[in-house]
Structure formats: structure tokens, C-alpha cells
Amino acid sequence: MKSDPKEQKGWSQLWLKYDRKRDNGNGNYFERAAVQGFDCEDRVVRSALKELSHGVRGMLGRTVEIIALKEPDGFGKSGERVEPSASSDASLLIKKAEGTERGIRPEGYAIREEKGRLTLEAADEKGLLYAVFHLLRLIAMERGLAGTDILCCPDNPLRMYDHWDNMDGSIERGYSGRSFFFESDQVIVDERTRDYARLVSSVGINAVVINNVNVKQAATWLITDRYFEKAAQMAEIFADYGIRFFLSLNYAACMELGGLSSADPLDPEVIAWWQGKMKECFEKIPNLGGFLVKADSEGRPGPFTYGRTQADGANMLADAVRPYGGIIIWRCFVYNCTQDWRDRKTDRARAGYDNFIGMDGDYHENVILQIKNGPMDFQIREPVSPLLGGLSKTNQMLEVQIAQEYTGHQIDVCYLIPMFKEVLDFHTYCRPEADTVADVISGRVMGNQNAGIAAVCNTGNDENWTGSDLAAANLYGFGRLAFQTSLSAEEILEEWIPQQFSADREVIDTIKKILLTSRETYEKYTSPLGIGWMVTPHEHYGCSVDGYEYSRWGTYHRADHLGIGVDRSDQGTGYALQYHEPNASMYNSMETCPEELLLFFHHVPYNYILRTGKTLIQHIYDSHFEGVEEAEASAAAWDTLEGKVEEKTFRLVQERFQRQLYNAREWRDQVNSYFYRKSGIPDEKGRDIY
Numbered sequence: 001m002k003s004d005p006k007e008q009k010g011w012s013q014l015w016l017k018y019d020r021k022r023d024n025g026n027g028n029y030f031e032r033a034a035v036q037g038f039d040c041e042d043r044v045v046r047s048a049l050k051e052l053s054h055g056v057r058g059m060l061g062r063t064v065e066i067i068a069l070k071e072p073d074g075f076g077k078s079g080e081r082v083e084p085s086a087s088s089d090a091s092l093l094i095k096k097a098e099g100t101e102r103g104i105r106p107e108g109y110a111i112r113e114e115k116g117r118l119t120l121e122a123a124d125e126k127g128l129l130y131a132v133f134h135l136l137r138l139i140a141m142e143r144g145l146a147g148t149d150i151l152c153c154p155d156n157p158l159r160m161y162d163h164w165d166n167m168d169g170s171i172e173r174g175y176s177g178r179s180f181f182f183e184s185d186q187v188i189v190d191e192r193t194r195d196y197a198r199l200v201s202s203v204g205i206n207a208v209v210i211n212n213v214n215v216k217q218a219a220t221w222l223i224t225d226r227y228f229e230k231a232a233q234m235a236e237i238f239a240d241y242g243i244r245f246f247l248s249l250n251y252a253a254c255m256e257l258g259g260l261s262s263a264d265p266l267d268p269e270v271i272a273w274w275q276g277k278m279k280e281c282f283e284k285i286p287n288l289g290g291f292l293v294k295a296d297s298e299g300r301p302g303p304f305t306y307g308r309t310q311a312d313g314a315n316m317l318a319d320a321v322r323p324y325g326g327i328i329i330w331r332c333f334v335y336n337c338t339q340d341w342r343d344r345k346t347d348r349a350r351a352g353y354d355n356f357i358g359m360d361g362d363y364h365e366n367v368i369l370q371i372k373n374g375p376m377d378f379q380i381r382e383p384v385s386p387l388l389g390g391l392s393k394t395n396q397m398l399e400v401q402i403a404q405e406y407t408g409h410q411i412d413v414c415y416l417i418p419m420f421k422e423v424l425d426f427h428t429y430c431r432p433e434a435d436t437v438a439d440v441i442s443g444r445v446m447g448n449q450n451a452g453i454a455a456v457c458n459t460g461n462d463e464n465w466t467g468s469d470l471a472a473a474n475l476y477g478f479g480r481l482a483f484q485t486s487l488s489a490e491e492i493l494e495e496w497i498p499q500q501f502s503a504d505r506e507v508i509d510t511i512k513k514i515l516l517t518s519r520e521t522y523e524k525y526t527s528p529l530g531i532g533w534m535v536t537p538h539e540h541y542g543c544s545v546d547g548y549e550y551s552r553w554g555t556y557h558r559a560d561h562l563g564i565g566v567d568r569s570d571q572g573t574g575y576a577l578q579y580h581e582p583n584a585s586m587y588n589s590m591e592t593c594p595e596e597l598l599l600f601f602h603h604v605p606y607n608y609i610l611r612t613g614k615t616l617i618q619h620i621y622d623s624h625f626e627g628v629e630e631a632e633a634s635a636a637a638w639d640t641l642e643g644k645v646e647e648k649t650f651r652l653v654q655e656r657f658q659r660q661l662y663n664a665r666e667w668r669d670q671v672n673s674y675f676y677r678k679s680g681i682p683d684e685k686g687r688d689i690y
Contacts, residue, residue: 009191009192009195010463011192011195011461011462011463011464011465012463012464012465013195013199014199014464014465014472014475014476014500015140015199015202015472015476015496015499015500016055016198016199016202016499017058017499017500018054018055018057018058018059018136018140019058019059020058020059020060020061021059021060021139021140021142021503022142022503023060024142024143024144024145025144025145025146026060026139026144026145027056027060027061027062028091028116029091029092029113029116029117029118029145030056030060030062030064030091030092031062031064031065031091032064032065032067032090032091032092033052033064033065033066033067033090033091033092033093033094034066034067034068034069034090034092034093034094035049035066035067035068035069035094035095036069036093036094036095036096037069037095037096037098038094038095038096038122038125038128040066040068042125043239043240044125044126044128044129044239044240044241044242045125045128045129046240047129047198047201047240047241048125048128048129048131048132049066049132051129051132051133051136051198052064052066052132052135052136053066055132055136055139055140056136056139059136059139059140060139064092067090090117091116091117091118092117092118092119092120093117093118093119093120094119094120094122094128095119095120095121095122096121096122096123096124096128097110097121097122097123097127102121102151103151103153104121104122104123104127104151104153105123105153105154106123106124106126106127106153107123107124107126107127107130107153107154107206107242108122108123108127108130108151108152108153108154109121109122109123109127109128109130109131109134109151109152109153110122110131110150110151110152111131111134111135111138111148111149111150112148112149112150113145113146113147113148113149118135118145118148120132120135123153125242126206126242129201129241129242130152130154130201130204130483133201133202133203134150134152136202137202137495137499140498140499140503141494141495141498141499141503142498142503152483152484154204154482154483154484155438155442155482155483155484155485155486156441156442156443156451156452156453156482156483156485157442157443157449157450157451157452158206158207158368158397158450158451158452158453158454159204159205159206159207159452159453159479159482159483160205160206160207160208160209160246160397160452160453160454160455161200161205161207161208161209161454161455161457162209162213162248162292162399162454162455162456162457163179163181163208163209163210163211163212163456163457163459164212164213164214164403164456164457165179165181165182165210165211165212166179166182166211166212166219167182167185167186167187167211167217167218167219167222168182168183168184168185168218169182169183169184171212171460172212172214173403173405173456173540174403174460175403175404175409175410175411175458175460175467175471176410176458176459176460176461176462176464176465176466176467176471177460177461177462177467178460178461179460179461180192180193180196180459180460180461181193181210181211181234182211185217185218186230187222187227187230187231187234188230189230189233189234189237192461193234193237194237194240196459197237197238197240197241197243198241199465199475200241200243200479201241201242201243202479203476203478203479203480203482203483204479204480204482204483204484205243205479205482206242206243206244207243207244207246207289207452207454208238208243208244208245208246209246209247209248209292209454210234210245210246210247211247211248212248213248213292213293213294213331214248214294214298214300215248215249215250215253215294215300216250219248219250220250220253220256220257221257222247223247223249223253223257223277223280223281224257225284228281228284228285231245231247231284231285232284232285232286235285235286235287235288236286236287238287239286239287244287244288244289245285245287245288245289246288246289246290246291246292246329247288247291247292248291248292248293248294249291249292249293249317250301251263251293251295251300251301251302251303251313252301253277254270254273254274254277257277258273258277260273262306263301263303263305263306264303264306264308265303265306265308265312265313265315265316265317266306266308266312266316267306270316271316271319271320274316274317274320275319275320277320278317278320278321278324278326279323279324282321282324282326288324288326289326289327290321290326290327290328290329290366291317291321291326291328291329292329292331292370293313293314293317293328293329293330293331294331294333295310295313295330295331295334296310296334297331297333297334297335297337298333298337299337302334309359309362310330310334310355310356310359311359311362311363311367313330314328314330314363314364314367315362315363315364315367318363318364318366318367319364321366322364322366326366327366327367327368327450328366328367328368329367329368329370329397329454330363330367330368330369330370331369331370331399332352332355332356332369332370332371332372332385332387333352333372333377334351334352334355334356335348335351335352335355335554336348336351336554337552337553337554338552339552339553339554340552341549341550341551341552341556344558344572344573345573346554346573347554347566347568347573347574347575348375348376348553348554348555349375349376349568349573349575349600350375350573350574350575350578351375352371352372352375352385352387353375353385353386353387353390353578356369356387356391357387357390357391357578359394360390360391360392360393360394361392361393361394362394363394363395365395365448365450366450367394367395367450368395368396368397368450368451368452369387369391369394369395369396369397370397370398370399370454371385371387371388371396371397371398371399372385372399372400373385373388373398373399373400373419373420373423375575376532376555377405377406377555378400378401378405378406378407378456379406379527379530379532379533380406380407380414380419380519380522380523380526380527380532381523381527381529381530381532381596381597381600382530382532382597382600383530383587383597383600383601384423384426384428384437386578386579388426388428388437388440388441389428389429389430389435389437389440389580390428390430390578390579390580392430392445393446395443395446395448395450395451396440396441396451397441397451397452397453397454398423398424398437398441398452398453398454399453399454399455399456400416400419400420400423400453400454400455400456400478401416401455401456402416402455402456402457402458402471402474402475402478403456403457403458404416404458404471404474405456405540406532406533406535406540407519407522408522408541408660408663409467409540409541410458410466410467410468410471411467411468411541411656411659411660411663412522412631412656412659412660412663412664413468413470413471413514413515413518413521413522413634413656413657413660414518414519414522415470415473415474415477415489415493415515415516415518415519416474416477416478416519417473417474417477417478417481417489417492418489418516418519419519420478420481421481421488421489423437424436424437424438424441424481424485425437425438427583428440428579428580428583429579429580429581429582429583430445430580431445438485441453442485452482453482455478455482457475458471458474458475459475464649464652468652468653468656469500469649469652469653470511470514470515470653470656472496472500473492473493473496473515476492476495476496476500477489477492477493477496480492480495480496489516490512490516493508493511493512493515493516494508494512497511497512501645501649502644502645504644506644507641507644507645510637510638510640510641511641513634513637514634514637514638517630517634518634520630521627521630521631521634522627523627524623524624524626524627524630525623525624525626525627525628525631525664525667525668526543526627526667526671527557527671528599528619528620528623528624528671529565529595529596529597529598529599529600529616529619530596530597530598530599530600530601531557531564531565531566531599531600532555532557532600533547533548533555533556533557534547534548534557534671535547535548537551541663542663542666542667543663543666543667543670543671544670545557545559545670545671545674546674557599558603559674559675559678560678561678561679561680562605562606563603563604563605563606563608563616564599564603564604564606564616564675564678565598565599565600565601565602565603565604566599566600566601566602566603567601567602567603568587568600568601568602569587569588569589569590569601569602570588572603575601576588576601587601588601590602590604590608595610595611598610604616606675606678606679606681607681615681617675617679617681618683618684620671620672620675621672621675621676621683621684621685621687621689622685624667624668624671624672625668625672625687627664627667627668628661628664628665628668631657631660631661631664632661634657635654635657635658635660635661638650638653638654638657639654669688669689669690672689672690673689673690676689
């Protein structure tokens with residue numbers, strides 16, 4: 001297969017490579033395009049029209065003539081009057097929807113084909129950009145446009161990527177190379193910055209945090225003249241694609257930069273310093289949306305130091321950014337990271353709820369609490385955080401992770417969209433109806449726009465952006481799901497695979513099967529039934545069953561010679577009771593607890609009979625053998641695609657599968673041997689356990 005000429009840049013264009021596609025009669029719609037109601041010189045409209053021309057030329061070999069409608073009754077070009085009859089030969093009409101025409105909400109759009117004319121309607125400029133990308137997506141999928149009738153409006157107001165990039169060029173938990181935002185304490189703004197903005201806006205992302213939440217050293221200075229010029233340049237590029245620019249903030253910057261003796265949020269000097277600093281930031285950085293803050297967590301400074309609440313800290317900053325339309329996103333990842341492993345009552349899982357539920361309603365309107373999907377830390381399986389839906393008077397947004405910190409480092413295949421779907425569909429029972437996590441984070445429950453969803457991003461400066469080409473499914477899939485939560489994990493793959501690989505049915509079906517089974521496969525050969533962790537400390541890749549068992553991080557499995565699991569019932573830490581009913585009672589009982597989370601909530605004897613009829617110990621043995629077998633089957637399936645996907649891609653993914661198989665076998669043998677030695681109970685099937 002021919003390589004994409006865009007790769008001459010040194011990096012892939014992923015799903016925007018716009019290689020030649022089957023026409024299916026689509027080219028007829030792009031001979032002449034007329035724009036009505038939009039200013040063609042608007043920065044976002046300009047990006048949309050440029051993308052339209054670029055995509056149609058690459059995929060259909062057509063040059064689009066774009067003209068602007070200057071008067072209600074005719075088209076005009078360069079201010080020239082054209083009679084109404086001239087509009088009849090425009091095969092593509094791009095128009096601004098009036099009011100709530102056809103139910104098109106802000107950032108939404110409609111695409112309709114009728115009698116040989118294609119019409120794109122959008123509520124605003126961002127909606128037009130998303131409409132163009134949707135149209136190009138259909139062409140890339142080789143879908144015929146005849147009869148198309150689509151209405152699409154975003155389900156979440158804020159759709160964000162959080163980058164954990166450090167200014168020295170490293171990326172915390174980065175598995176795709178180094179940062180393309182920073183190097184040697186400098187901000188990088190180049191052509192790749194623009195290609196990044198194109199990629200993420202194409203899936204509906206409208207906000208990006210460029211730096212690590214652990215703000216230290218040079219990153220603290222991002223809010224000073226040292227970096228304002230470059231930050232402004234990047235923010236301007238983002239603005240071209242409808243993306244608001246955000247920075248992570250060092251809560252103690254008033255001390256480190258301003259020389260103050262404290263960061264007490266109620267101290268008038270602290271308040272005045274931040275007010276002055278925020279005025280400067282918003283004046284110097286156009287398109288600045290606000291700041292993401294990690295406070296009082298894992299060694300980061302925060303208001304607890306001064307006997308103040310999280311709301312005190314968040315509100316002080318929120319008041320400082322309010323005059324400029326800014327928002328403060330305050331992370332709820334606050335817990336005791338110096339726990340004594342001997343202490344069986346302190347429970348890291350409880351910490352988020354315990355630290356924030358008592359302040360529900362205390363936060364100002366431009367504060368959003370960012371809540372991880374689970375109460376621990378992005379494990380392959382954990383329950384939905386009880387804060388989601390537990391808070392009833394506070395703006396909330398969901399935080400997930402597509403960087404595979406605990407799910408294979410973008411070496412082991414792990415398509416995470418099915419997990420995110422489970423979280424979004426979870427019933428919190430916060431009210432009689434419309435009670436899902438998707439309802440909560442969309443703002444529908446509280447009736448506001450300061451809500452949404454964020455993902456810790458998985459990109460780096462590797463040629464293919466995501467380390468493994470298959471990991472790009474998470475980058476693409478998160479954006480599409482954030483925009484349209486009703487999409488299924490399978491529907492997203494039906495879109496992505498033809499754009500990134502090939503529209504050949506065999507290629508689509510093979511890759512789809514690999515990805516749709518990958519999460520369960522990874523779960524089977526790693527940590528069983530929701531217990532989590534068991535990973536190599538610090539690196540978080542590879543098996544170390546007791547790696548975190550006696551650590552300070554609160555990440556225990558409590559395995560002994562009788563059983564395994566953490567008792568989080570009312571007889572244990574009481575975490576299960578943080579949920580609304582009936583979830584609290586369901587999790588509290590070993591008999592009703594969903595078995596995929598059994599060990600998260602209960603300490604279970606090895607001879608406990610599961611609903612499958614197997615004992616717990618036999619389930620552990622069987623699932624780990626099954627996981628390796630499934631990983632081997634996926635690797636073999638990928639091998640059948642040789643010659644059907646680009647050679648470079650084929651070899652890279654093939655090599656990663658070999659690393660995954662080694663990892664899976666190590667997990668299987670170490671976990672099974674560990675529990676055989678703990679329990680003394682042999683495998684019923686007589687397989688090799690060491």
C-alpha cells in the first residue's frame with residue numbers, strides 16, 4: 001500500500017490522512033459550495049472551509065469552488081452581486097441555522113441530502129467545523145451521501161483532553177514518546193501543534209490542558225512573561241479549531257512567584273496577588289479558558305495546609321478568573337498517601353467522597369469538580385465513584401484516562417471505550433429518572449453548562465502519536481463518545497477503522513474483534529474481580545502481586561491463606577454505604593455484589609462458590625489461562641492483515657503483540673503461582689502452576 005505523503009512531515013495524520021476513497025457518487029456534491037450566514041473570514045469558519053477543500057481533494061480528487069452568499073437573494077464572490085438563478089447550480093449549501101431550526105443546539109449541526117444537493121446547517125462556527133469533519137468522516141468511510149439526514153448536537157458542554165506533559169519534554173505516564181508541547185523548559189509551537197488541533201477538533205474536543213497537573217519547577221512560570229508569548233501563539237492556533245486553551249496551575253504560585261509567606265485562600269494578600277495575576281494571564285493569553293488545579297494531593301500544596309476547605313481554595317481562584325469568563329476545574333483526587341498498611345479502617349476508596357461531600361453546594365458557579373471514574377486510580381475494573389451523583393448542588397465533570405497507565409502502557413491492546421460506556425450508563429439513583437453518570441456530567445441534572453468530561457491524553461511525539469496504532473482508537477473514541485454519548489463502542493470502531501486503516505470489510509471486522517475483546521482479555525490475565533493493582537511499582541507495567549501490598553498508597557488486596565479482597569461493607573470500611581440505594585445495599589452484600597467487583601467490596605474465601613459454579617480460586621486460575629489464550633488469538637488475527645494494512649503499521653503492532661504475549665504469560669504464571677502458594681489449593685485441570 002502507498003504511504004500517505006503527509007507522513008513526510010515526520011508524523012502520521014492518523015484518521016485525517018485523506019487518502020483516495022471510492023467516490024460512490026459523492027464527488028458530484030462538491031463542484032460548487034455556497035456559504036450563507038457565516039463570515040468566511042472568521043477563524044473557525046476559515047479552518048472548516050480549508051479542511052473541506054483539503055479532504056475532498058485528497059479523498060475524491062475534486063477541487064471545491066467556495067463562494068459566499070452576501071445578499072439574501074443571491075451569491076456573491078469578492079463582494080460581487082450575483083442573481084438568484086446563480087444559486088441553483090451550487091451542489092453544496094453551507095448555512096447558519098436560525099434560532100433553534102431543526103433542533104440544532106449550540107455547537108450542533110445537521111447534514112441533509114435532497115434532490116442532488118447537500119446541505120450543512122450549523123448553529124454556530126464550531127458547529128460548522130464539526131459538521132465538516134462529520135461529512136469528511138462519511139466520505140472516508142466510503143458511505144454514499146445520497147439520502148443523508150443527520151442531526152447531531154454535543155451531549156457534553158466541555159469535552160477536554162488533559163495532558164500530563166512536563167516542561168523538560170517528558171510525559172508523566174507517557175507511552176508514546178516525549179512531549180510535542182515542551183522541550184528543555186521551552187514551549188514548542190510548530191506545524192505539529194496545528195495538526196494536533198485538527199485531530200482533536202475533528203472528534204469534537206473543545207478544550208485542552210497542555211501541562212501536567214503536578215505543576216512544579218519551570219511549569220509554575222507558565223503564568224508569567226517568561227512563557228506568555230508562546231502560550232498565546234498556541235492558544236491562537238487552538239482558537240482556529242474551536243478549542244479553549246487551559247493550563248494546570250501551581251496552587252502555591254503566589255509563594256513561589258510572588259514571594260508571599262503563605263497560600264491561605266482567605267488571606268487578603270493572597271487574594272489580591274491572584275486577582276492581579278489572573279488579570280495579567282487573561283490579557284496576555286487570548287482564548288484562555290481557565291485552569292486545572294490539583295491541590296492537597298500526593299504532595300501538592302493546597303488549602304488544607306491552612307486549615308481551609310477545598311471550596312475555600314477553589315472559590316478564591318474562581319473569583320479571580322470570573323471577570324474574564326474563566327473557570328476553575330478542581331480535581332477531587334485527594335486522599336491520604338501516607339497510609340499505614342496495618343490500618344484496616346482507613347480506606348483510600350472513601351477519601352474522595354469523605355473530602356468533598358460535606359461541601360456540596362459551597363462551590364461558586366464557575367468551579368467544576370473533576371471526578372475520576374472510580375474511587376481509586378484508573379484500574380482495569382473498579383466501581384463508579386460515589387461522588388458522581390452523590391454531589392447534588394455542585395458542578396461536576398468526569399475524568400477518565402486513555403493513557404494506559406494501569407492497562408498496558410499502549411503495548412498491550414486495551415480498547416477503553418466499553419469501560420467508559422459502562423461508567424456513563426451507570427445509574428446513580430441521584431433522582432427518580434435521568435440519573436445516569438451521563439446525565440450528571442452533561443449538566444442536565446443541574447441545568448448548567450459548567451460540566452463535561454475529560455481524558456488524560458495518550459499522545460506523544462512518536463510518529464504515530466499514540467505509540468501503538470491500535471491505541472489511537474482510544475484517542476479517537478473518547479472524543480466521539482464525549483460528543484455523542486449514545487454511540488456504542490462498536491459504532492465508534494466502524495467509523496475509525498476505515499479512516500485510519502482501510503474500508504476493506506475483512507480489515508474492519510478483524511481489528512474490531514481484536515479491540516472489542518481487548519479489555520476483557522487484559523482483565524482476565526491481570527487482576528481478578530475488581531481487586532486492581534498488583535502492578536510493578538512506579539512503572540505500573542507488568543505483574544508484581546505484592547508490589548503495593550505493604551506500601552503507603554492504600555492499594556491493598558489483603559490476600560491471606562484463606563481468601564482475598566478488601567472488606568468495604570458496613571462490617572469493614574463502610575465504603576459501600578457511600579452510594580445511593582439500591583446500589584449501597586447491592587454492593588454491601590457478598591451475595592448481591594456484581595461478581596466483577598466482588599473482591600473490591602469483600603474479603604472472599606478461596607472456596608467461595610461463584611454464580612458460574614466455580615470456586616473463587618478456580619476462577620482465578622481459569623481466567624488467567626483464558627486471558628493468555630485470547631491474547632494469542634488476537635495476535636494471530638492481526639497476523640492475517642499482512643499486506644492489507646501499511647507495512648510499517650503492521651510490523652509495529654505485530655512487535656507490540658509479542659511484548660503483550662510475554663507480559664500476559666508472566667501475569668498468568670505469577671498470579672496463579674502466588675495464589676496456589678497462598679491457598680494450597682491445586683488447579684482442578686492440572687495445568688502448570690509453579
